[in-house]
Amino acid sequence: MNTMYEAPPPGYWNHFLGTTMPLGAGGFYCVVKDNDDGDGDPLRDSDNQVLVYVTATLPDNTQRQIEVLVKYADPSYVPDNAIVVDGSILFNGTPDILGLKGIAHANGDIVLSGNPTFSVSANATGQIAEGGATVPPGGFNEGVPPISIPDVDPTQYRNLANYTLRADGMILDVATGAMINPGAGGWNGWTYSAASNTWSLSGNNVTPAGTYYAEGNVSITGSGNSPNRTLSIVAEKCISTTGNTRLAPALTGTLMIAGGDIKLGGTAGASYAGLIAAKEQIKTMGTFDHQGVLLAKNAQDVYTLVTAGSVVEPDSQFGGTMSVTYDGGMVTVLKNPNNSVTIVSARKLK
Structure with a gap:
């Protein structure tokens, strides 16, 4: 031998x-x-x-x-579609999915109960209930092969944080090791509710740019003339936004990573950029402009900010009058599956 x-x-x-x-x-x-x-x-x-x-x-x-x-x-994960869901999708309202990669892909079914616009196509491994939606240039395509969707695990990115929003109500400045007590008055717009394990960002404060890792939930509310903030949110639980929030990512191509659900709302003037990724489901409502990608891994429900799919209600829901624009080539911090x-x-x- x-x-x-x-x-x-x-x-x-x-x-x-x-x-x-x-x-x-x-x-x-x-x-x-x-x-x-x-x-x-x-x-x-x-x-x-x-x-x-x-x-x-x-x-x-x-x-x-x-x-x-x-x-x-x-x-690194580089998305090829503006909306990616490892399950079924409901489109209601009049959302616009635009750009050179204005594609919605579902590893499941797509239900079109409103009148969404797709600049390229809508693709489903299952069926598409078209309703009265206008057929996009690339068509409504059923029975397409499933695509691989990366794992969404916020704990993998804790080491990228500039600030840790701790479950004990303290804020860790990672660079200096300083522990900050926001107190009742908050710290640069951040306040904490122990009852709901939620860190909230509101007001017109100029929040330090960087990546914020939350040991819980995050709620962001824009009001009045809210500033443009450069920050990325990585939360172990859920993320929700309302009002005229304006956010650009501090991390490479990545704005939000949630270990649970993400609910995005907005009023005129609200804007987001980068990858927004939820381990469970995503729901959008209201009016906002997003330059980037929405991704839902559709893991089994632990959180109830967005309910899981059922016979009546698909997994992730995209509605309101929001627009998502994606031209492709965006490098993110998620791992390539x-x-x-x-x-x-x-x-x-x-």
Whole structure:
């Protein structure tokens, strides 16, 4: 038997790149290099492809070498649709789904009880109840293949926080380690209700930019001439917004991540940008403009801010007169559910 093919011991693959590793009576080593992707920088990959060189030393000390061009999926999730739900969707009212990627995709059914507008299409793995909605250029498409939707777990992003809104009512400034007591008067618009485990942001305060991680719920209310705020909200429970809230993301392409439901409301002038992702369901109402993506993982209900699907009421609901505009290519902090490596080509060098 050729001992080159003996199974390696546990942990063998942890640290072998560029190092000769013994295997049976022989050994091998691997080197990874950037392919010619046109950027002129051998230390930066611009096309998600690299060259892998594997050199094996056989028991008789002869060598064999292969070159493999591999393509890997971007580790970050880049949505391909303006609305993505791992379940069914109800559209009511007159929402507009616009942009080059003005597509709603449901891994389930779509019910159109209002008159939504889609710049591209509406796609469902199940059925589409069209009602009187205008057929978009790309059509209403039933029975399409399901798409992979990333996990939505806020605890994975706690380390990205600039401020932690704690369950004990204190605020941790991560950079300095300082503990802030907002007290009854609040801190830069933030107040806390222990009874509902909810952090609320309201008023016209200039809230420090950054990412806020909440050990509970978050409620944001815009009123009067609310300022434009640059912040991302990562909440272990639910997120709700009302009024003329104006938010842009502090995290890469990501505005909100909730471990429960998200309910988005708004009045004239309200605006959001980036990915808004709920582990359970999303419901929209009122009037607002969103430049980005709405995503609902549709996990089994733990929270009741948005009720789960039933025979009468699909899982996530998009209504009001809101608009969602998405042109594609938005990198987010969520993990790509299709993180894989494929072989493009291979050749024997010696």
